[in-house]
Amino acid sequence: MYGYRKPYTAATYADTEYWGLTYKFGLIIAQTTGYVLAKWIGIKFVSEIKPRQRIGAIIALIGFAELMLLLFAFVPRPWNLVCMLLNGLPLGVIFGLVLSFLEGRKQTEFLIAGLCASFILSDGISKSVGAMLLTWGVTENWMPFIAGLVFMLPATLFITMLSCVPPPTINDINMRSARDPMTVHDRMRFFNKYAPGLIAIIVVYLFVTLLRSVRADFAVELWAGLGYKQTPDLFTTSELLVSFGVIAATSLAVFIRNHYKAFRFSLLTGFTGFFIVLLAVAGLHAGMGKFTFMVLVGLGVYLPYVAVHAVIFERLIAITREKATVGFLMYVVDSVGYTGYIGLMLLRYFTHTIDSILSLFLKICILFAIAGMILMFFSYLYFKSKLKTYEPGNTAIPAG
Numbered sequence: 001m002y003g004y005r006k007p008y009t010a011a012t013y014a015d016t017e018y019w020g021l022t023y024k025f026g027l028i029i030a031q032t033t034g035y036v037l038a039k040w041i042g043i044k045f046v047s048e049i050k051p052r053q054r055i056g057a058i059i060a061l062i063g064f065a066e067l068m069l070l071l072f073a074f075v076p077r078p079w080n081l082v083c084m085l086l087n088g089l090p091l092g093v094i095f096g097l098v099l100s101f102l103e104g105r106k107q108t109e110f111l112i113a114g115l116c117a118s119f120i121l122s123d124g125i126s127k128s129v130g131a132m133l134l135t136w137g138v139t140e141n142w143m144p145f146i147a148g149l150v151f152m153l154p155a156t157l158f159i160t161m162l163s164c165v166p167p168p169t170i171n172d173i174n175m176r177s178a179r180d181p182m183t184v185h186d187r188m189r190f191f192n193k194y195a196p197g198l199i200a201i202i203v204v205y206l207f208v209t210l211l212r213s214v215r216a217d218f219a220v221e222l223w224a225g226l227g228y229k230q231t232p233d234l235f236t237t238s239e240l241l242v243s244f245g246v247i248a249a250t251s252l253a254v255f256i257r258n259h260y261k262a263f264r265f266s267l268l269t270g271f272t273g274f275f276i277v278l279l280a281v282a283g284l285h286a287g288m289g290k291f292t293f294m295v296l297v298g299l300g301v302y303l304p305y306v307a308v309h310a311v312i313f314e315r316l317i318a319i320t321r322e323k324a325t326v327g328f329l330m331y332v333v334d335s336v337g338y339t340g341y342i343g344l345m346l347l348r349y350f351t352h353t354i355d356s357i358l359s360l361f362l363k364i365c366i367l368f369a370i371a372g373m374i375l376m377f378f379s380y381l382y383f384k385s386k387l388k389t390y391e392p393g394n395t396a397i398p399a400g
Contacts, residue, residue, distance in 0.1 A: 001062065002123060005031070006127060007147035009217050010129075011143060034086060046327040048183075066148040068086045069148050103314060109262070114251075177321045180323065182328055202336050205337050208304050221358070253265055253310070262315045263311070266307040277365050278370070281297075300369070
């Protein structure tokens with residue numbers, strides 16, 4: 001999916017400006033707007049779709065996204081911004097459809113950690129492919145579509161493999177609970193029951209989405225601001241290291257059979273990630289290497305990001321055995337996170353700040369890391385009180 005979403009960010013589109021805004025900024029806002037709309041739609045779509053419909057939906061959505069990239073190459077600027085918005089709209093629900101295959105299993109944490117590592121790495125690979133195509137003489141307008149063609153064969157292969165994934169076993173369901181499609185009543189009931197803790201996690205996720213998105217979408221500008229020489233493989237190398245670190249830390253939860261302890265471990269993982277971000281910023285000011293800084297910030301940002309994806313919601317549902325799905329909860333936090341990112345970008349440009357992308361990134365790293373640690377601690381205290389009726393010695397306890 002990232003092969004149809006991210007390659008264009010490897011280009012600068014620096015020769016064009018409209019309405020006082022850079023063209024690349026317009027592309028990012030347009031695609032992210034489509035992505036955000038998909039997240040809000042996905043709260044209903046992903047939580048209600050039947051298992052037999054997932055593969056067909058994935059194929060149709062990716063096909064539509066590639067068609068929009070073809071139109072993007074033909075439609076003149078700036079009107080092709082609409083094509084980029086329509087490209088982001090179908091891609092925004094792909095993750096939830098893939099996630100639905102993985103939740104509710106004994107090995108869910110490891111599987112979702114691997115899935116998250118794949119999109120951390122995919123972010124870098126897609127940029128590397130985009131940068132490579134530009135060095136081969138492909139124009140900036142045609143590069144996103146050509147990159148989509150490059151990813152078409154592996155996408156087809158892996159979607160076919162995904163269709164062969166068996167459903168959760170009876171043992172999986174006994175240990176983690178069934179993950180059936182939800183109605184609007186189911187969604188409202190679950191959220192209202194745990195609202196304070198879930199809202200804290202939503203805000204945490206908002207912070208890491210902002211940090212992750214700025215770091216990803218403006219990677220070219222951040223590396224340039226740091227004075228680091230860029231090569232096509234730079235993005236892949238840095239994200240490969242980040243993905244290894246994240247999957248190693250997050251997948252440890254697989255070995256914690258007790259759901260309550262695994263849930264607390266995931267909150268600690270998120271807290272640690274924010275602390276690493278603070279250390280990375282302090283290290284940069286103290287003379288730390290620029291490459292090391294970018295890798296450490298990536299690791300710190302993705303630890304809470306992947307903890308929410310892979311462990312926090314999965315184990316909360318397993319503890320309570322409420323009728324809920326990780327896909328539903330992920331689309332609630334994703335919709336807020338990406339809406340906030342659009343707000344951040346618009347705020348930066350319409351307040352006419354003189355800060356560079358790097359300067360803004362360092363400031364929000366400090367602010368969000370401190371606030372994130374506070375919220376993770378609040379979440380720990382809230383759920384410790386809310387879930388006190390669930391005995392820590394049990395691995396699966398029916399809801400009271």
